[in-house]
Amino acid sequence: MKYFAKFGDIEREFHFDRSGGQLRASCGDRSWNVDLAMVGDGAFSLIVDGRCYDCLIDREEGHSVVQVRGERMVIDIEDERERAAHALASARTGGRQIIEASMPGIVVDVKVEVGQRVEAGQTVVVLEAMKMQNPLAAEADGIVSSVLCKKGLAVAGGAALVEIDPPPEG
Amino acid sequence: MKYFAKFGDIEREFHFDRSGGQLRASCGDRSWNVDLAMVGDGAFSLIVDGRCYDCLIDREEGHSVVQVRGERMVIDIEDERERAAHALASARTGGRQIIEASMPGIVVDVKVEVGQRVEAGQTVVVLEAMKMQNPLAAEADGIVSSVLCKKGLAVAGGAALVEIDPPPEG
Amino acid sequence: MSKPPFKRVLIANRGEIAMRVMRTAREMGIETVAVYSDADRNALHARRADIAVHIGPSAPSESYLRGDKILAAAKQVGADCIHPGYGFLSENAAFSDACEKAGVVFVGPSAHAIRLMGDKVEARRAADAAEVPLVPGLKDDVRDDAVLIEKAAEIGYPVMLKAAAGGGGKGIRIVHEEKKLLQAAELARNEARAAFGDDRVYLEKFVTRPRHVEVQIVADQHGNVTAFGERECSVQRRHQKLVEESPCSVVTPELRERMCDAAQRLARAVGYVGAGTIEFLHSEGEFYFLEMNTRLQVEHPITEMRFGVDLVREMFRVAAGETVMECPEPRGHAIEIRINAEDPETYFPSLGSIRRLNMPGGPGVRLDSCLYRGMEVTPYYDSMLAKLVVHAEDRPRAIERAIRALQEMRLVGVATSIPVALRALQSELFRSGDYDTSILEKIDRRPPAEMIDVGMLAAAVGHYLHTEEVAAPSATDGLGPRMPMWKVVDRVERLGRRPL
């Protein structure tokens, strides 16, 4: 089975192979002997070709947060089966965008109404958190299908605020 | 209900009373307004007559380990019901002493045999741990009824090593 | 222990600075009183104080900014002084006044000094009078558009518009060409009004290759002002400092003396008492007065480590009428890194619960923090969670030590500024010492290639072992014993995520 890892704009495909009690990972023309042992309290000792890396791996839905030597990388990770399932699910939503609260905060402005046409990059909601105002923008052109928040509302991180349907074809 | 706390040779009896959302603890002729709130990760914020104490309370079987301001106190604690139950259980063992390993270690000497008469304070087993030899002594006079270890044996902390029955009456 | 200068201090703050003040107070034998809002019921500062007083809802405007409630709390518990920390009421002249009227010592300057230095226009005037060099610009707010345009042309673009009541980088706009001047002034006024309730802005030259260099002073009630050298604070994002160091690589002994003299002159001229910081803009070998912060500064620990002093102790001492210490010989080099809960890409705040925590240690490492396992990072307050401060024999060693300590520190639950600080410290630009406030825009902020390789591999192998276990929980191939560990980890993680 293939494993797909994505960090920012870097995408890699990993394969794993076990033989003789040794785990070998490969990615393109590179490969490594790998050992990953859980230490406890979220820490893992990763050994790659004899080099130690004291990692914290925090597995969450669809991605892992890896911390190692001061770095913190949020890495999207899925295997072949999950990728197929995600593609299917994505096809079902038919390109609908959901604008979510990037962090817990207070909605200080709602810039759109249901039925309004929006362009990619256009601010739809302004969220205030940590004393700063953060504009949330549409990722693609579309038509606002529902507004799930209003000015003054305190929202949790990840809360859906606005739904935008794709623009009519043509 | 009464609560009995014991720390070293200090024994105290506490009573609690709730009224008007306020918890009042009393012990002899002293009493305090008390609030204990769990903070998380084992920490408790204890407020006694308006003074804060950031405590760690680790409840274990029959005692609590309280850590506060650098102190660590192992406090035997039982309520009336538990005391009655313990008294009953103690009566059943009929005064038999069990010499236990005070810590995990290796038995380096067994000084007694079954049937041997021992006196209070007499060393029965020598346990080596952390590079030190620790003699374990009988607490009271008696007759060795069973030897549950032998030289060279690695034992866990709390393991029973020797049982000593009380001496025959008279 | 010698007799404490006060009996009981109320610390009118929260977070790491409340802990910082509390530590020194405790060491001096001064009893500590914490105040806390709803959101801070479990906060470390509220738990570790001798007495804690609840002062209201989570919003600062209803708790930590409420001078009346805080003063009432001080009276209620019999505190004989109030330490304001930084932020909140620390530069609020009315609060300093109210404390004086109530007979509680405000551990900070007089209302007069706060007022004077808090008004940027007045402060520039005072600095000018004390012969402290100023950036070319206007000493007054100008409302006439034509005059503004004319003066900006005189000073020469780029120019800067700053809120008179601003501070901490807020309410600053840079204008590169005349046609954007009026619109920028309008926006600056609006922002200033919204943020500070005062829409005055002033105009000044935007200097080239600016470095932010500041001088720490402590002044007593007897006219003595001690200057504890300078701090370099040019590593900033969003006009907020991220990495500070002392000494500054480009400040010569001669320049240092001039800067310290200027700082002492200004403090004396305004009858200053307490700890204060005179911020200068350093540009191409010259320095200009920026502003004076009439309080303890976030980055004060680098001065403490280098000079071997306790500035909070000095604050308590001079507030009680004692004489300020003389400046000892400095030693080595110190660097501070602010650990903020923020996205290292966007610098947006990152909220969440601190589920795991690994603290750095070893030689030359100091950590000032309010962190504890289970702590909630809420949207109500500043995103700074901790300050990592290192000290070593010289600058190159201090840089390596800072990197080493940052690599030891880990927080699970929020993103932090650690990776960005690492990038800065590892950059050639920082190591050269020849950097300015644009440094963070100039460096590559991505992790090193090796760490990207390791991170992606770790995520992939973790996922592989996990899915393998799910698919065949009873598989045994010699690596079997490792697999059930995933179960444990998942269970611990799930539990850890519960609100405790």
Place this chain on the structure above:
Amino acid sequence: MSKPPFKRVLIANRGEIAMRVMRTAREMGIETVAVYSDADRNALHARRADIAVHIGPSAPSESYLRGDKILAAAKQVGADCIHPGYGFLSENAAFSDACEKAGVVFVGPSAHAIRLMGDKVEARRAADAAEVPLVPGLKDDVRDDAVLIEKAAEIGYPVMLKAAAGGGGKGIRIVHEEKKLLQAAELARNEARAAFGDDRVYLEKFVTRPRHVEVQIVADQHGNVTAFGERECSVQRRHQKLVEESPCSVVTPELRERMCDAAQRLARAVGYVGAGTIEFLHSEGEFYFLEMNTRLQVEHPITEMRFGVDLVREMFRVAAGETVMECPEPRGHAIEIRINAEDPETYFPSLGSIRRLNMPGGPGVRLDSCLYRGMEVTPYYDSMLAKLVVHAEDRPRAIERAIRALQEMRLVGVATSIPVALRALQSELFRSGDYDTSILEKIDRRPPAEMIDVGMLAAAVGHYLHTEEVAAPSATDGLGPRMPMWKVVDRVERLGRRPL
């Protein structure tokens, strides 16, 4: 970063000292190689190194004491030097020799110096030759009972019997009267044979009001020996140090100079290279040579904090042939507290799993540790888990700071030496500075009455709330919301106790 003196160091140790050495090596750009036994598979030093090599079962005799395995590991990974830390192989002359033969630099003195100083009788002879004062006693092991009795009478009771091959307080017997001399000698020989494989013992005067004061030196290959002042290490239990401080309150500048001179003289006389400590017995204004430890000492950080130096860095530098630094001016006062896993009443080791961990922080606090949440304290190794080191402007402030930091530190899972250290620091005897090695026997080791009150009350109210909940889980009386918390805590604790 300047060019590292070595490419790759193997650290032949574990615990906090392995972490200590690793930190400096990393800061110097030297790659680090850890070795670990079965019990240390998850230990921090093994995880944090660049490379980790498994060297055998948990017993030290099969892992950390196996010079052959360690040298093989060094060759295998291409380490060009080995740092032995303290304990284990650090004072093993054969290992130093073997390293030299294998072409791997031993970061420590030559086999000759180790051998000479490791033999107490030889060491006394060398000290005598270098005109370093000795405690009145015999320079040789005496097997003739009659001679022993005669010599002991000459020296005057009480006398001391010490194992020639001993160290760290092991193998010492004090004899107060003649009739117990021969039996004590017999026991001392037996203990020495069991512990060190060498039954030679020697006799010396047991001095009154003894203080243990030692001088830190670092010597290079060019004949330079720098002395970094003294450390006072008289707070001991079971002849093991618990609290150390620098400077020593009773050492005058004149005496300090004489002690440092003597230490330097001895180091030069034996051609010493590396870091070493000359231990003196200080008694009533005089000092006597005790022994020389030919390695880094546990308590080296107090010297580092006071002088602003990194002794491990100096060790690497002189091992590579560089010149040792000169001694900088010392500053302030430093105190170290050893955090051991031990019962504070009996001093017996306390084993278990570290389930929770709160680290101290703030100004002037350094923590050298190998602690992590989930760590198992096993019976295989020394019980020292961490060293808390504080620095402040003067001794009274350093004492208050040490108390404050100790009160912040918490470990759940084992008993520690923290309460005993607190008692010592809080005692009038320690504060007076006028104490000797009997201090811990003289002070009251019980917690203060207020803390006993709080502890018993906390345990009782905790039990009350718990039983109340069990008895009436649905009761609501306004305090209801607190009760379910007990459930959470119990669940967390149960999970925490599982081996992770």
